[in-house]
Amino acid sequence: MKATGFQSVASTFREIKSRAESQWRGLRDGGKSVIMVGAATCGRAAGALEVLQAIKRELKKQKLDCPVVEVGCMGHCYAEPIVTISKPGYPPICYRHVNPVIAERLVREFILGDDPCLEFVLAALEENDLVPSFSDFPRAKFEKKVILKNCGHIDPEQIEHYIANGGYSALAKALQMQPEEIIDEVKRSGLRGRGGAGFPTGQKWEICRNALGKPKYVICNGDEGDPGAFMDRAILESDPHSVLEGMLIAGYAIGARYGYIYVRAEYPLAVRRARIALRQARKLNLLGRNILGSDFSFDIKLFQGSGAFVCGEETALIASLEGEPGIPCYRPPYPATNGLYGKPTVINNVKTLVSISHIVQNGAEWFASVGTERSKGTAVFALAGKVINTGLAEVPMGTTLRQVIFDVGSGIPGGKRFKAVQIGGPSGGCLPESALDLPIDFDSLTDAGAMMGSGGMIVLDEDDCMVEISRYFLEFTQRESCGKCTFCRLGTKQMLEVLAEITKGKGKIEDLDMLSQLAEDIKAGSLCGLGKTAPNPVLSTLRYFRDEYEAHIKEGRCPALMCQELIAYYIVPEKCERSCDACVGTCTVEAISSHPKKRYKIIDQEKCVKCGTCVTSCPPQYNAIVKLSPPGQVPASK
Amino acid sequence: MDTLGSRAVFVKLPQRPADNGLHRYAHYHIIQLAAMVMTEEQAKVKQQTKRILNRFGRKRGNLIPVLQKVQGKLGYLPREAMLEIAEFLDIPEIDVYSVVTFYNQFRLNPPGRHSIRVCLGTACHMKGGYITLDAWKRRLEIDRGQTTPDREFDLDTVACVGCCVMAPVTVVDNKPQGKVEPTKVDGILLSFKLEKERQGEESR
Numbered sequence: 001m002k003a004t005g006f007q008s009v010a011s012t013f014r015e016i017k018s019r020a021e022s023q024w025r026g027l028r029d030g031g032k033s034v035i036m037v038g039a040a041t042c043g044r045a046a047g048a049l050e051v052l053q054a055i056k057r058e059l060k061k062q063k064l065d066c067p068v069v070e071v072g073c074m075g076h077c078y079a080e081p082i083v084t085i086s087k088p089g090y091p092p093i094c095y096r097h098v099n100p101v102i103a104e105r106l107v108r109e110f111i112l113g114d115d116p117c118l119e120f121v122l123a124a125l126e127e128n129d130l131v132p133s134f135s136d137f138p139r140a141k142f143e144k145k146v147i148l149k150n151c152g153h154i155d156p157e158q159i160e161h162y163i164a165n166g167g168y169s170a171l172a173k174a175l176q177m178q179p180e181e182i183i184d185e186v187k188r189s190g191l192r193g194r195g196g197a198g199f200p201t202g203q204k205w206e207i208c209r210n211a212l213g214k215p216k217y218v219i220c221n222g223d224e225g226d227p228g229a230f231m232d233r234a235i236l237e238s239d240p241h242s243v244l245e246g247m248l249i250a251g252y253a254i255g256a257r258y259g260y261i262y263v264r265a266e267y268p269l270a271v272r273r274a275r276i277a278l279r280q281a282r283k284l285n286l287l288g289r290n291i292l293g294s295d296f297s298f299d300i301k302l303f304q305g306s307g308a309f310v311c312g313e314e315t316a317l318i319a320s321l322e323g324e325p326g327i328p329c330y331r332p333p334y335p336a337t338n339g340l341y342g343k344p345t346v347i348n349n350v351k352t353l354v355s356i357s358h359i360v361q362n363g364a365e366w367f368a369s370v371g372t373e374r375s376k377g378t379a380v381f382a383l384a385g386k387v388i389n390t391g392l393a394e395v396p397m398g399t400t401l402r403q404v405i406f407d408v409g410s411g412i413p414g415g416k417r418f419k420a421v422q423i424g425g426p427s428g429g430c431l432p433e434s435a436l437d438l439p440i441d442f443d444s445l446t447d448a449g450a451m452m453g454s455g456g457m458i459v460l461d462e463d464d465c466m467v468e469i470s471r472y473f474l475e476f477t478q479r480e481s482c483g484k485c486t487f488c489r490l491g492t493k494q495m496l497e498v499l500a501e502i503t504k505g506k507g508k509i510e511d512l513d514m515l516s517q518l519a520e521d522i523k524a525g526s527l528c529g530l531g532k533t534a535p536n537p538v539l540s541t542l543r544y545f546r547d548e549y550e551a552h553i554k555e556g557r558c559p560a561l562m563c564q565e566l567i568a569y570y571i572v573p574e575k576c577e578r579s580c581d582a583c584v585g586t587c588t589v590e591a592i593s594s595h596p597k598k599r600y601k602i603i604d605q606e607k608c609v610k611c612g613t614c615v616t617s618c619p620p621q622y623n624a625i626v627k628l629s630p631p632g633q634v635p636a637s638k
Numbered sequence: 639m640d641t642l643g644s645r646a647v648f649v650k651l652p653q654r655p656a657d658n659g660l661h662r663y664a665h666y667h668i669i670q671l672a673a674m675v676m677t678e679e680q681a682k683v684k685q686q687t688k689r690i691l692n693r694f695g696r697k698r699g700n701l702i703p704v705l706q707k708v709q710g711k712l713g714y715l716p717r718e719a720m721l722e723i724a725e726f727l728d729i730p731e732i733d734v735y736s737v738v739t740f741y742n743q744f745r746l747n748p749p750g751r752h753s754i755r756v757c758l759g760t761a762c763h764m765k766g767g768y769i770t771l772d773a774w775k776r777r778l779e780i781d782r783g784q785t786t787p788d789r790e791f792d793l794d795t796v797a798c799v800g801c802c803v804m805a806p807v808t809v810v811d812n813k814p815q816g817k818v819e820p821t822k823v824d825g826i827l828l829s830f831k832l833e834k835e836r837q838g839e840e841s842r
Binding site for chain 1: 643697698699700701702703705706727736737740741742743744748758759760761762763765766768772773776796797798799800801802803805807812814815816819820821823824
């Protein structure tokens, strides 16, 4: 297949682009203030929709006619809800933790008046003399936004915003190239799949292009099942067209006719925005028959996954698209030759596809100039857990973990000590402080016992128990195992039971060797990535934090004071204020009472469910409630 | 319909008692009787399912989208709906059942009026999601995957809703609520109780 009429593609696209640009300019330079509200799922959970309503209400009250735009996620999730106001004569300014009251004030004092309300400012988008900008943040030195370039700056429900910001021009350029040239470009760029395994994308495409069979398919894997990872969700919610563009280029390069976007049903907003994007692209003939006047035809359907972690594995995903239970098959043959309905199929992760348009637009050399020897480009991480700046971070490959956690993420809140970072979700592992100077790329993380995975990064501090977290991940993979391979189905169950015993203080020291043995057997005896990586959290914690396992087994003590069976809450009588009833009132099970004579509070250990509510309720000046491990340390009450 | 009484896959049959002639068929009669009593609700389920099916092609690949639509409409997947879907797509009923029980999204029992989904993603777990789940269990007196006897609440867990920043998260009636700790559980339940009382007064 070859796109004919290069002239017509270029001129058709130029027309679309100039229309989009004039609309974008109309919004930007219309002489009015533009208000942008970050309304992705993270923003909404923090109350962005209430803020949006408050702004609209106040604008109406003040009889102001300013465009209010719902944008996606900028990655600064710790500061949500975020509102950006671009007022003529001022730089565009972002406000953090906006609530309806602050929103009304911003409308009255900044838009109507001239006070930029500096007390609520997060940063400005551009450098200026008035307020610090994002580029002044220490993290700016380490970040490089390629995949997340548009996220939070455009309205995801307006295709014109995307086109005016350079969108779809890579598609127009690609349609004027030969498919082989594109594949060659992608190969030279060194792009590796961002889903976790890191298979070279260009090679996958080439195999699929040369495979016999028609029609061919392109599938976008947005089944982001890793608990703790939300990059794909943020991209689909904030910049869905960039995913479509990548799929279109992939489709043209391999000679496909149909595409599927596979999104988790747990992401309703991502599903909605992808649907809108598909409709808009179809309207502008960027999708459908004879795209932009070329003879390339391609259509995309949206498919909602139904909540099975294993469906992130490509053969399971295909089974699920075909209406079967998502059970993986033996590979080879790989989907690139025998995929959906037995036809050649390319399956790429959301972030891989978004990178494609940047490679086509800027060239393979540009992409390959970022990153390390064997891992090119940037990596997107979802930072969560015990870290100050939670949210999304995009850094060049080769950045160290320390830079991501302490410079981009600003370190651990509450002055606590860093203990470990969990990378790659249930397939990854926990890396200790000693591994923090490791440059991040596909190979170094695997060597250290973790895995790039899809990019979830959970930071753990001294209050997190490593035995408990490996038990948690194993519980997850055990529940999500499809049951096909015996080792994965029964082996993970055995490991889980042993770990659960350890967290209850009933473990035996021989269990530790048994766990490592079983882990190796499960890795060897499982077909797909789920089973092959399921023991990783246990292996990595055993490797780096064996002392914690031993404390649980030998002393019945949880060093992090987390395992519920091994701790007890105790009110220190000397510290208790006696006339204060805060803990008594908040206890959810009425387990706290006063000492009949001395009035200090006592916890009834029989009734206590160890929820920790009393600790938060005890006023900080007394700080009388402590956790003790093992529970036997609690003195008998007099 | 009559051929389906013998399929134990959809209905939990009572334990078959000693194999004497009288009891052998007794529970089939009970089921038949129950089926006759429930015809009205069944007919409604069937009708609603059919209406949804009309919008789809008879392709096996449509099975999951069909199930999602039907559950979206009915709140769960009753036996009659699954039978109807199997017939429409011309596949064995057991295939529909195996898909329904494989994926976490599908449920076989009716939902409560309010859905409580406790997030147990990594970030939520580390910040005490399991404690929150315990609090919900204690207050609603049900386990995960169950509905309260008055069909007011159903409790379940979800792997991750992707707003790890607000951990621990509970999704109440499809709205993610951040920082839900045991005291906030009580607060949410109280607000539902107050709303119900207010509605009760208004309708009086």
